[in-house]
Each structure stands twice: as structure tokens, then as C-alpha cells.
Amino acid sequence: MTTIWGLPAHALLVHAIVVLAPLTAVLEILCGFWPAARRRLVWLVVALAGTTTILTPITTDAGEWLKDQRRVVSPILQEHAERGDWMIYFSAALLVVALALAALHWLESRSDTPRKAITVVVAIVALVVGVSSIVTVARIGHSGAESVWGGR
Structure with missing residues (x-):
């Protein structure tokens, strides 16, 4: 996909x-540490993580196409593209955490405790993956904005 309208x-x-x-990421952290949120939001989190995982390679492919349209690729644009390529790993990690939260939810529905x-490990992994994903999105976005608007 190269253009839309x-x-x-x-x-x-x-x-x-x-x-x-x-x-x-924020919802995963919330669900990891707060069982009431997990009961209410876990399937939304799985859907959001799945959507993010599907959209990430489509977005990076569209970004590569856009970069290839440039005659000169600046170092910051190259850095943005390289950082963007890493997003698929973070999207996949968000999906794995969402599935772990769903499994935890299923276990909770089968027994009281x-x-x-398991609960502590899932919560900690949700925190680490969530924070690192947010930081990565911010770093990718910052380098992208710098490549477009930095010289102005």
C-alpha cells in the first residue's frame, strides 16, 4: 500500500x-496489575495488540516506499527508517503479553487463585514491554518528525 486517497x-x-x-501498552500494564481491569478489558487489549501487530509491517512498508521516493535520504531519515524496522518486535511483544493476559484471565476464571x-511475572513483563514500547514509539516518531520538520 503506497497511497490512500x-x-x-x-x-x-x-x-x-x-x-x-x-x-x-498502557492497558496491558493496567490489566497486569489490576485484576478488575483485566476482567473487563482483556479482550479489547488482545484486539488492539492484534491490530497493532497487523498494521506495523504495513506502515513500515509504506514508509520504505515513501523513503524510496526521495532523491536524497538524510541521516535522520535513515535513522527513522532503521528505528521503524524495530517496531515489529515491540508490536509482537505487545501481542504476546496480551495473549498472556488472556491466559491469566482464563486461569482466574477456572479457579479462585x-x-x-504467574500473576507477578505477567505483570512485570507487561510493565517492561509496555514502557519499552512507548519509549520506542516516541523515539521513532521523534526521528520521523525531525526528518520532516527538523530543518525548518
Whole structure:
């Protein structure tokens, strides 16, 4: 996908990632540490993580196409593209955490007290993956903005 209604697809799709990835991360952290949130939001979190994982390679492919349209690729644009290529790993990690939260939810529905160690591990992994994903999205976005607007 290269354009949507005549606009570069990357410019439109990137906004979905910029919203969905941090939203998914925050909800995963919330669900990891608060069982009531997990009971209410776990399937939304799985859907958001799945959507983010699907949109990430589409967005990076559209970004590569857009970069290839440039005659000169600045170092900051190259850095943005390289950072963007890493987002798929963070999106996949968000999906794995969402599935772990769903499994934890399922275990909780089968018994009153799942093993405390499992709950703690899932919460900590959700925190680490969530924070690192938010930071990564911010770093990718910052380098992208710098490549477009930095010299102005």
C-alpha cells in the first residue's frame, strides 16, 4: 500500500500506530496489575495488540516506499527508517503479553487463585514491554518528525 486517497499511506497509517501501540501498552500494564481491569478489558487489549501487530509491517512498508521516493535520504531519515524496522518486535511483544493476559484471565476464571508467581511475572513483563514500547514509539516518531520538520 503506497497511497490512500492520493496521500502517502505512511503519513496516515503511522498515526494509527502512534495511538494504538501506547494505548495497548498502557492497558496491558493496567490489566497486569489490576485484576478488575483485566476482567473487563482483556479482550479489547488482545484486539488492539492484534491490530497493532497487523498494521506495523504495513506502515513500515509504506514508509520504505515513501523513503524510496526521495532523491536524497538524510541521516535522520535513515535513522527513522532503521528505528521503524524495530517496531515489529515491540508490536509482537505487545501481542504476546496480551495473549498472556488472556491466559491469566482464563486461569482466574477456572479457579479462585491462580499461582501468585504467574500473576507477578505477567505483570512485570507487561510493565517492561509496555514502557519499552512507548519509549520506542516516541523515539521513532521523534526521528520521523525531525526528518520532516527538523530543518525548518
